[in-house]
Structure formats: structure tokens, C-alpha cells
């Protein structure tokens with residue numbers, strides 16, 4: 001879809017302007033004693049997994065406004081991620097959702113992904129919808145369901161998702177449960193928790209020894225009185241009872257307003273039980289909006305905890321994934337902007353002077369602690385992110401390149417206006 005030579009030509013027009021800004025920034029960072037080459041490599045190597053369910057227009061219950069040219073099968077989804085990765089050299093992984101994206105031909109899909117330098121990150125199970133071949137309904141839950149036969153079917157589904165992942169080379173299963181209640185008295189909290197734990201144990205025992213089980217929490221929706229796994233504490237309780245291969249997945253949108261998410265991240269890293277992320281942003285609920293589009297300072301503070309945690313704890317390697325849903329924007333433009341926001345937040349967190357911060361914290365010098373962080377946040381690190389991507393053959397401005405190359409127009413020409421992608 002995207003000819004790398006067109007990306008080269010696109011960059012040539014912008015190189016001089018980039019080098020001016022990059023020259024100024026790298027000099028000022030060097031002046032502060034920052035190891036610029038080390039940061040360039042950390043930012044350049046950093047890959048974010050693209051959700052297979054966010055390459056189309058999910059819409060809301062009130063309406064869906066598709067752009068056209070959506071990928072209606074897994075091959076086209078991998079190809080679209082290939083376009084993103086060609087432009088930003090930062091989207092080298094996909095997170096599949098089963099059964100929305102069951103590969104028809106493992107070898108063909110792996111070959112295509114390999115050609116596009118795309119790896120398979122965590123696979124996601126789905127026991128929040130009834131599939132046509134379901135024997136039982138998940139209306140009243142799945143792993144927590146009062147009926148053992150329903151739990152058995154949900155457990156079997158998760159085992160099958162693991163098997164699909166093993167075929168693809170994935171190393172993690174993400175479990176998010178819609179299980180809960182919408183009316184007080186509808187179910188017994190302790191019973192639901194215990195049934196969920198027992199079900200997860202059977203799934204855990206099916207994990208290959210080098211796999212992770214990522215337990216995703218969410219305070220509400222689609223249940224509106226209680227969720228069986230509403231918060232990080234419950235997710236961690238389950239993960240700690242299951243074993244070392246189980247950890248907590250933090251979806252940024254799964255927090256009640258004003259929750260201190262960076263504190264949750266730091267504590268889970270402190271106990272080596274942070275498994276990964278679903279990056280997005282939100283104003284009110286689980287809005288699944290562009291990363292860093294509403295709370296960029298929170299995203300920066302989260303990465304400050306991640307940078308310190310990755311240097312000072314032995315938390316296992318994390319799964320870096322986006323979880324988004326689109327209705328007003330071109331899905332691929334939104335994903336390009338989200339990946340860029342993540343890299344900008346990470347780069348800002350990497351230029352923080354943590355020694356100065358620790359000294360100020362030791363003196364209870366609050367103003368200095370604040371300014372150490374704000375100095376980094378107020379530094380325009382975009383030239384550094386662009387340089388890292390440019391050095392790997394990507395576009396100096398992935399969104400502008402995407403438009404310049406008329407990608408959406410070409411997709412509509414080949415797939416039509418009405419092609420619909422599976423997912424949310």
C-alpha cells in the first residue's frame with residue numbers, strides 16, 4: 001500500500017526544517033548531560049500494539065459514521081497495520097480479539113505479518129457477547145455465572161483463544177469480563193468473585209509456561225451497579241491468587257473520574273504485578289479516545305512511573321497496546337496520533353532528571369519536585385521522536401504522510417464505501 005520511496009520523498013521536503021529543530025533540541029539535551037543517543041534508541045525501539053478491533057468505525061449506540069474502505073477481514077487488518085508501521089515504524093505488533101479475528105490460515109497470516117514486521121501481542125477472549133455457536137448465553141455473566149455449564153463454556157473459549165495465540169506466536173491472554181450486575185441484589189459479590197477465581201484457575205493451568213495472563217478491570221459498563229473485576233485491587237487479588245504468570249492490565253479509560261492512575265501503575269510495578277496497558281484517553285467514561293488528547297499530563301506522569309519502575313523494580317516486560325474506538329475520525333489517522341502521543345509522553349519521561357527529583361523529594365522541596373517534572377513536560381520533544389522514527393525509515397510526520405499518500409482514498413477505491421470491520 002505505501003511505497004517507502006514515497007516516504008523518502010515526503011521526508012526530503014521536510015528534512016531541513018526537522019534538522020533545525022532537532023539540532024536545537026539535541027544540543028540543549030546534551031547541555032543538560034542527557035544521553036541523547038540512548039533515548040533515541042529507547043524511543044525508536046519502542047513498539048505499540050494496534051488493536052485489531054479498532055481499524056474500523058465502531059460508532060456508539062446512537063450512531064455510526066464510517067469513513068469507508070474499512071478492512072473486513074484479518075488479512076486487510078494486518079495490511080492496514082502494515083501501513084501504520086511503514087509510516088511510524090512504531091506499530092510493529094497487533095493484538096487480536098477472538099472470535100472477531102480468528103485466522104483462517106495461520107501460515108498465511110504469519111507470513112504476511114512477518115513481511116510487514118508485525119508481531120502478535122496479547123490475544124483477547126470475548127465472553128461479553130453470545131456467538132452464533134454459543135450453547136449457553138453470557139447474558140448473566142461468563143466466568144462468574146451461577147450455572148457451571150455456562151462457566152465451563154466460557155473457560156473452554158479462553159483455552160481455545162490461548163491455542164489460537166500459540167499458533168500465532170503470541171505470549172499473553174487478556175481477559176476482560178463484562179460480568180457484574182445492574183441492580184442491587186442481582187448477585188452475590190463473594191460468590192461471583194469465587195466462581196471467577198475458580199474459572200480463571202482452569203484457564204491459568206492451560207497457559208504455556210512462557211505465557212502471561214493479563215486481567216483487565218473496569219468499574220462499570222455494560223453492567224451499571226457492579227462489575228466482578230471493577231478495580232486494580234480486585235484484578236491484583238485474582239492475579240496474586242493465581243500465580244506469577246498472572247498480572248494486571250491497566251486500561252486508562254477504566255477508572256472513575258480523577259483516579260490517580262499513575263499511583264496505581266507505580267504500586268503494581270513495586271510488587272512486580274503490572275502486566276500491560278490499553279492506552280486511550282477519556283473525559284468522562286470508557287470513551288476510548290485518542291491517547292493524550294484530553295489528559296496529556298496524566299499520560300506523562302504515568303510514563304514517569306514506568307521509567308522509574310523499569311529502572312528500579314524487577315517487574316516483568318510489559319505489553320504496550322492501544323484500545324480505541326472510532327466514530328468521528330479516520331481510524332488510521334487516530335491510531336497514528338495515539339502512537340505519536342505515547343512516544344512523546346515516553347520521551348518526556350526519559351529526559352526527567354530523576355536524581356534531582358529524588359533529592360528534592362528527600363528535602364521535601366515540593367516546588368523543585370514539581371518544576372523538575374514540568375521542565376520535562378514543557379520540553380518540545382517532538383523533534384526527538386521524529387528523528388528516532390526517521391532514522392528507522394519512517395515518515396517525519398506520519399499523519400501528514402498518510403494524507404499526502406491518499407491512503408484512505410485508495411482503500412475506499414479497493415474496498416468500497418460499505419466494507420465493515422469486525423470489532424467495536
Ligand code: LRH
Nearest residue numbers: 124176216251286323424
Ligand atoms: C472493554 C475493553 C476490553 C476489550 C474491549 C474491546 O471496555 O476495554 O479491553 O475487550 O474493550
Ligand code: MN
Nearest residue numbers: 216251278323
Ligand atoms: Mn481495554
